[in-house]
Amino acid sequence: MSAATTHRLAPALRLERAVIRGFARLPESLVERLGRRAPVNADGERLAPEIAVALSVLNRIPGGDFSDHPVEKARHMLLDEAAVFADVHPPFAVEEDLVIPGPAGPIPATRYRAATDSKGLVVYFHGGGWVLGDRRSTDSAVRFLAREAGVDVLSVDYRLAPENPFPAAIEDAMAAWDFAVDRAPGWGLDRSRIVVAGDSAGGNISAVLAQQLRGRDVTPVLQVLLFPVTDLSTKHPSYREFSDGFFLTEKHMDWYRERYLADPSDALDPRASPLLAEDLGGVAPAFVAVAGFDPLRDEGIAYARRLEQAGVPTELAREGSLIHAFINVTGVSRPAREATIRIARAIEAAVA
Template sequence: MSQATELSLSISARIQRVVMRGTGALPPSVLRRAVGKRNRVNSDGDRLAPEMALTGWVAETLPAFELAGKPVAKARADLRENAGALAEDLPPMAVEEDLHIDGPDGRIPATRYRAQIESVGVMVFFHGGGFVQGDRVTHDNLVRRLAIATGADVLSVDYRLAPEHPFPAAVDDALAAWRFAVDKAPTWGVPVDRIAVAGDSAGGNLSAVIAQQVRGEDVTPCLQMLIYPATDLVTKRESRREFASGLFLTDEHMDWFLDHYVPDLAQRTDPRVSPLLADDLSGVAPAYVIVAGFDPLRDEGIAYAERLREAGVPVTLDRASSLIHGFANMTLISPDARAAVNRIGDALAGAFR
């Protein structure tokens, strides 16, 4: 069993877990009445799921649920507690192994999950959290779900975080983790042509960057799974304005994250920071890009999928129209989030086959 991903919840988080579970079981009609005027329809005509509206209200109202704009240590601790409160009861893994990867600046902690005795592939997973927070604990529920859905090993990586380790530390660690997986896959009984990169938000950014960095090498990802990825840390597109507040991730939060991760504005045009700004995307790994309909990052995810398609890269764009940023960690309370994560699992499973 992994000791690194164990989390002892506080009493308040345990109460929160019970409340969240009960909220998730309410009929949508009851939730819609409860959220009242927070029911929203976006400019594309998509309707916000009521449990997502409620989540946005909670994040806006209760400081413990706010993503950013507070001391970094507090933001990290709060995210861990909130993620633990939203964790589902999932079956045990056949393999759950804490590892260390030799990185450019020391050892990189990681955990390998395998749901079955044998594995069909390896997924190198990079967590979200704005490059400032998040870790194997905050994304333990999601990677367990994906391990079960795909039948693959999931290597969940604790890359270095800002502001202690600004860009390019996360990219360097992500690349080291990819090379570690390529070396280890045969010893885990997996062919090297069945290794994918995956991640949400900041982790989606790192997955896209790694797919670009290893383009043309002997081993490249069989799929880059980009879950509401940050792809352009320079331009604020219309979705950054339309969903600037009240929907969990805000425009102000994004500025906070970027100021910690890339304080040097001149570096933000580097394709290792903003993969959308790469001159040429031809020849990178096939991609599955899933965006949320009420997410400030929606439009840059769509733009990246379009750039990939224009470059001749096989790409699927999945628009989870009723959801908000972070939905992959909200499967306990949201049927639409569960359905979207199921599609993510199906796409990865198909790539491994």
């Protein structure tokens, strides 16, 4: 068992997990009836019924907003949340804890391989607003991608803010990339088949890394940006539409921004806001996924459009019925599972 699987739930949360998994096994027709009043966004997309029902419960839990708590408590709350919604996976052929030499010290990481053979490597950066999250919180999602895409995944515990504010995470990401390139042959993998990927803040890190790797001898075969943060300098229109009530909120993003950026003016730095880069030409081909009910939706779309305008091969997946962080609920939501399989297929095609 790797370090990424060592989070234990309290009895009450184990019960909550059992209830959620039981709900996921209800007949689809019943789920549809329960979610008949699911919200519809301005584009006419309806929230997935099972997610609408889950949100109606989550939004009523007293003290459930992590941004009302100290950072350490918030980190523990995210781990609990991830464990409650985690998918169930069979044993993996490889679950290897590693240490990456970093610019400020060791960077913990875990390499996953589902079967004996592997088609390529994904260097993955977790979400959590650069403040929360680690290999444990993203364990279920990266296992899903490793299994469905038939690849190794190197999940990286980059330094977190506010202890290590911007650009510490970016520096660690570059160290992780160099480590992966160096180690890939020893893992039986082709250096030309390495993908950089991440969700939310990890999508931001991946986009920045893809920009910084232009001109290198080894560059990503694909950048996978899942509901990414691309612009900390302003709030795009989807912030207003989904300010509250859809898991990730405007308040959460303000909380993250304040802790990640030691100086608010850093929001104008393309290493914090990759959408503000003057030139995106020559970056790796991209797969960008956005959720229909997410404050970050519009900046993710804007980044995909900028990539297209720069001549970068780009696929934009608009998952209209889903919320932020949908890759973490594949075990309880059919649309989330299907959307995450599409992500895996894009990775598989890139490394084929």
